[in-house]
Structure formats: structure tokens, C-alpha cells
Amino acid sequence: MSSRLLAIDWSAFFIGEEDWEFLMEIALRTLIMYIIILVGLRLLGKRGVKQLSVFELVVIISLGSAAGDPMFYKEVGLMVPVVIFAVIVGAYRATTYLTAKSTKIDDLVEGKCTYLIEDGRFSIENFSKESLAHDEFFSELRQYSISHLGQVDTAILETSGSMSVYFFPDEAVKFGLPILPALFEAGCCEIAISGKYSCCFCGSVEDLVPKERHACKKCQHDKWVKAINCLRIK
Numbered sequence: 523m524s525s526r527l528l529a530i531d532w533s534a535f536f537i538g539e540e541d542w543e544f545l546m547e548i549a550l551r552t553l554i555m556y557i558i559i560l561v562g563l564r565l566l567g568k569r570g571v572k573q574l575s576v577f578e579l580v581v582i583i584s585l586g587s588a589a590g591d592p593m594f595y596k597e598v599g600l601m602v603p604v605v606i607f608a609v610i611v612g613a614y615r616a617t618t619y620l621t622a623k624s625t626k627i628d629d630l631v632e633g634k635c636t637y638l639i640e641d642g643r644f645s646i647e648n649f650s651k652e653s654l655a656h657d658e659f660f661s662e663l664r665q666y667s668i669s670h671l672g673q674v675d676t677a678i679l680e681t682s683g684s685m686s687v688y689f690f691p692d693e694a695v696k697f698g699l700p701i702l703p704a705l706f707e708a709g710c711c712e713i714a715i716s717g718k719y720s721c722c723f724c725g726s727v728e729d730l731v732p733k734e735r736h737a738c739k740k741c742q743h744d745k746w747v748k749a750i751n752c753l754r755i756k
Contacts, residue, residue: 638659674688674690720749
């Protein structure tokens with residue numbers, strides 16, 4: 523074992539086929555690229571480094587890809603990423619200018635915000651357009667101390683991917699679909715006790731009587747969970 527360790531070319535192990543002087547060059551290249559990235563992000567403006575839209579994320583990834591290779595490949599000169607950065611930043615500034623001038627271009631590039639909850643119920647048509655599972659969405663809502671949809675007037679998925687939530691005042695809270703895991707998972711098709719129940723699919727609330735199957739008046743699904751109307755803990 524010790525003879526094998528002694529036989530290892532430790533220089534090649536740590537720096538590969540390059541020499542130690544190239545490590546200094548890598549350090550200098552990395553420092554220069556670091557400064558170029560800072561300048562590039564500064565040129566993008568505050569909006570470009572706050573919450574990223576899909577388009578802005580593409581820009582950042584492109585900048586990162588352009589910055590990586592010149593840091594440690596000898597054959598890649600530093601003027602190459604400078605040109606790439608100039609083109610990307612220029613294209614970004616031109617696109618943001620056009621999106622500010624044209625609503626159609628803005629919708630094409632950035633997309634539109636989506637109403638996911640309206641008046642305490644799912645906006646089914648809009649919800650189906652988003653690749654968002656119920657569990658994921660409920661998890662987002664629980665971050666706002668929401669326990670059921672009857673506390674929520676409106677929930678909007680912004681173009682940045684963040685969620686904007688508007689609440690009913692306490693006196694206007696209604697019965698709604700519980701989103702706490704233990705309660706939601708208790709949903710079933712057969713109603714054993716009369717009361718207010720919420721459709722597990724769309725969140726509509728109906729007064730139901732004992733019956734083997736009830737079809738939701740709004741979406742025609744038949745899985746229900748006992749609706750609750752507790753106030754939100756603030």
C-alpha cells in the first residue's frame with residue numbers, strides 16, 4: 523500500500539498535465555472573469571439580479587457558461603467571453619427596452635401572471651396550464667400560515683415564479699378546502715354525515731347529505747373532504 527502511494531505522481535495528481543505556473547494564470551483569469559461578471563450583472567440592472575424570470579435566468583446561465591472556460595483553458599482567450607458578454611448584455615438591454623414598449627412582446631418573453639385561486643376556489647382552467655402539483659401548491663400556501671382555501675380571496679402565480687396571496691378579512695372567511703396534509707388526505711367519495719364538504723379537485727364547497735356518491739356541480743369530480751372555516755393564525 524505504501525509503495526503504491528509513493529509511486530503516485532503527486533504533481534500530475536493535483537494539477538494534471540499543466541505546470542505550477544499555470545495555476546497563477548488560472549488565478550489571474552478567474553479574477554478577471556469575476557470582475558467581468560460583476561460588470562455584466564451591473565449592466566443588467568437591479569431587475570436582472572432580483573427575482574429572475576425565465577428569460578433572465580437564460581441570460582445568467584449564458585453568462586456563467588461564457589465565463590467558465592476562459593478560467594482554466596489556455597486555448598480560450600479572454601477576449602472571447604468579453605465579446606459574448608457584450609452580445610448577451612446588449613441583447614438583454616434591447617429586449618427589456620422592447621418589452622417596456624410593447625405589451626405583446628412583454629407577454630411573449632416574460633409570460634403572464636396566472637390566477638390560481640379566485641374567491642376561495644381553484645381557477646381550474648388556469649391551474650391546468652401550470653406544471654404545478656397540488657402538493658407543491660399547498661406547500662407554498664402553508665408558508666403563509668394558510669390552513670384552508672376559504673381564507674384566500676386570490677392567489678396569483680407571478681411571472682417570476684413567486685406567489686402573491688390576498689386574504690379575506692377575518693369576518694369574511696368562509697368554509698374552504700383544507701390544505702393541511704392530515705385533513706386533505708382524509709378525502710373520500712362516500713358521504714356518511716351531513717355537512718359542508720369541499721371538492722378535492724376544484725375547492726368548491728357544497729352542503730351534502732349522506733350518499734354513496736356526489737358529483738361536484740362545478741367540475742363533476744366526486745372526491746370530497748370536510749370543509750373548515752377557522753381563521754388564519756397571523
